[in-house]
Amino acid sequence: MLWLVPAFPLLGFLLLAAAGRRMGQRAVAAVGTGSVGLSALAAWWAAIDFMASPGHAAWLQALWTWMDVGGFRVTASLYLDPLAVVMMLVVASVGFLIHLYSTEFMAGDEGYGRYFAYLNLFVAAMLTLVLAGDLLLLFLGWEGVGLCSYLLIGFWYRDPANGRAARQAFIVTRAGDTGLLLGLLLLFATLGTSDIQALLAAAAGQWPIGSPLAAAAAALLLLGALGKSAQLPLHTWLPDAMAGPTPVSALIHAATMVTAGVYLLDRLHPLLILAPAVQAAVALIGAVTLVLAGISALFQHDIKRVLAYSTISQIGYMFLALGVGGWVAAIFHFMTHAFFKALLFLAAGAVIHALDGEHDIDRMGGLRRQLPLAFWSFVVGGASLAALPLVTAGFFSKDLILWQAWSTARPGLWTAGWIGALLTSLYMGRLVFRVFFGPATTPARRPFGWAMGLPLVVLGILSVVGGYVETPPFFGDVRLLSSFLGAVFPAAAEAPSGAGSELALGLLAAVAAIGGIAAAWELFRRRQRLAAAEGLLQAGWAPNWGFDFLYDRLLVLPYYFLAAVGRGDIVDAAYAALADLTRYCHRLLSRTQTGRVRWYAAGVAAGAVLFVGLGVWL
């Protein structure tokens, strides 16, 4: 019954696409949310069934033969193993909460039916991606979520800027996707199968560690992951993607789709193991991204852009984890991040909703009393993001990543992670203080109801307790997640340095978290005096480290130039020249047709003399 999980939202999409405009808003909300709710129920059903089965043996469900050509067979199949269980549950459950939230957030929008149709299609594609047993089916889900992302970023299509952002997102990720497709094709061509498990087994059997083919394939897959997960240097699209409705940012551009790159690399981790150089690059890219994006987040004025850069930075942590072999840690951070970042986005949406679409944090302030639920959501989500020790989920997942970086003897990566943690609590503190403390500037006009409130509460709880599935030795030593995922991943390479140093590192991380928040408070108190300095710094950093500028000059402008040259299709000019030449000769000859007999006679005589002369001469 596993196929029901993606089938329900797909059915919801078809229903809404066919009849969405004739339905009332209530019916649309019921179909849109209900289909994802049913999908979540089916997912939980399957997960419980799976966990109850002895040994957690993976399920493989073949659906139909997609292609069968030249000895190459692609079967559309679903595959459920512990990794897929975790991903499926998070996607379906968070997806359901965000649908519920959207029923109220989008109320009154003229594109209500269209919105839920796209969102359902997105959930169906995302679940296909996560459950795919075949790489080509995974690619279908991968492109499907990209399409929905494009449609939803450009959802408010009246504003041309939104359409531009949507197109930028699609094309930048498509650039990465081309790398992914090439990587997949390279794997298919050399290993002869597209079934994930068979392919990984064949790769492990045929390629030694460090083989150039494995490195090439892994590097191409990485390119796809970088585009989808908005990592350096393909990260530029995500901040602009905030043009979409806020629940979309929560679901697609924070909790699920942008982490697809992490899932892809985790799913194909044996390939990364075969390509140590690429794995090292993953760690490095993650480390650089998390620091640079953290700094960018510090200088944003749009509440959603702060969160967008924060998402880039947090996914940087996941890449860092993958790079040091922390396969479980990456998924753990994906899970907690899905909870707290969805919470933060939904709370930000509540603020924006209450302020009639205001995004600028400079025009917010003192909202603590007016929007208590949003405030507390921000406090809980922000604390979890800043990894406040012991009481938040984010602490345990981030701590695990840092510990793994340290224990695999990469102090440089650990330091980057630590600086990132400091930056995280700094920008989060800045955001919370600016929006909710100080004097009230813009009054909140619209309160919100239970459909928006309930998801906030549930996600708030998860942002706290979600971390207790995996704790360090100095705090309970719970190993639920890693033992569940143990069937999928090799044990992380941990140096036997013991619990003592792990505790010491945990304390250092705690210092970063608390220190950052304290610093943010100090800066907030003195913000009047610091305003000038901030403005100065902003000039350097806010434009996204010059990436947009660079791409504009290096890619977009030459592209336009080439295109301008090509507009007339130069080749046609050659044929036009041929036609012109013919016409010219025609005109030349027709000029001799004067109708004057004397000229003709002279011509004949001259010709005769010429030929006679030639005959004599030769």
Added chain:
Amino acid sequence: MSSYPLLSLAIWIPIVAGLLVLATGADRNAPLARWLSLVGAAIGFLVTIPLWTGFDSGSAAMQFVELAPWIVRFNVNYHLGVDGISMLFVLLNSFITVIVVLAGWEVIKDKVAQYNAAFLIMSGLMNGIFTALDGVLFYTFFEASLIPLYIIIGVWGGPNRVYAAFKFFLYTLAGSLLFLVALIYLYVHSGGSFSILEWQQLPIPLASQTWLFLAFLVAFAVKVPMWPVHTWLPDAHVEAPTGGSIVLAAIALKLGAYGFLRFSLPIAPDASHELSGFVIALALIAVVYIGFVALVQSDMKKLVAYSSIAHMGFVILGFFMFSAIGVEGALVQMVSHGFVSGAMFFCIGVMYDRVHSRQIADYGGVVNTMPKFAALFMLFSMANSGLPATSGFVGEFMVILGAVKFNFWVAFAVATSMIIGAAYNLWMYKRVVFGAVANHHVAELTDINKREFLILALLAAGTLWMGLYPQPFTEVMHASVNELLHHVANSKIQ
């Protein structure tokens, strides 16, 4: 196997129907002409269905064969038959004819009978091309099919139609003349046979093969069209009426590609191998260079015309890697392109009928007034840029997979063209469909009616069917493609 001469029916039913439609005469009988055309096209399509259902996909031999002497003096025969390569195109052609008759239903008000008759007759002639197994018969159909299209562009076309019709005719005729020389050479060399199947068995020295190959190349490259002899196509598309563009893109371009499989590869296999690098280079230029040209077009029809050239570049690339996956991918791409480009041109036609402009700049915010249309247009734009689950993906995927095995850098070049594909399709879609209502023309637009919806829904069904379950299409090809590749792998030099 059916005992009816199905192939003859597929050819002559549309032609006879076309003549009957002509007989209805002037425009006061237009409704009769329309219904008669629709019935003729529908019956023409129905008789082709047994070709698929009765097809023996295990056999590589010609099926539904008909053989009768025609010009005994020169050993010319009325010889018809289909294999797994040609059968699908007979169906596609007959199906598109129904679409075209529907597409012109209330749009064409001038010389209705003649318009529909031209399409019906052309449909029959093109079925003749796909089924002819005799060189002279093939050439006759090949040349005759130029005339209706020439008339369609020249009479019902846009303001610059005479220029476009001439350009189209001159290009294709220039190519065909060399083709005729090649046919006569083969007739003499084989000792007096016009049978294509016999020619395929004929031993030919390499030098002659090369000349033959080049003659075929010129003839078919113009039809496909391949870079650099493609420049007639954008003009022809821009000036042609919607129905003409649909037939041109969906069927007429396939004739050239089909010629490569029926003549170039099996008759001159050694030369094909010798010159494959050259042809692949041309195909790559088509895919990459034309992609860039497409990106900057301001006329929607020109944009889709250039994207057609790029897609046909994929097809030619698939052929000349000489692998099963490449050739089958190319064939899938050809059928898929029939659905998708036909639909794209119809979509543009739908807008043109309402606003009378094909300029992207004259639109904007179409989704506000035509939501149903916008949704379907989105599907086809995505299929045109090769999104998975649409037919556009399956063919491109198979060709690129073949290319990876052939040469990684070739695959790299064509795969990057997928970014360009996404760019020009989305850019056009964004500028035309999204945004605020641009002007009063867009504000007054009415959404697609039932007839237009039916056409787009039929094409969408084909696109999705092929995208999700291409098995039935590829299954019938296997035996014939393997036979062809086997043939190409064996040298004909004595």
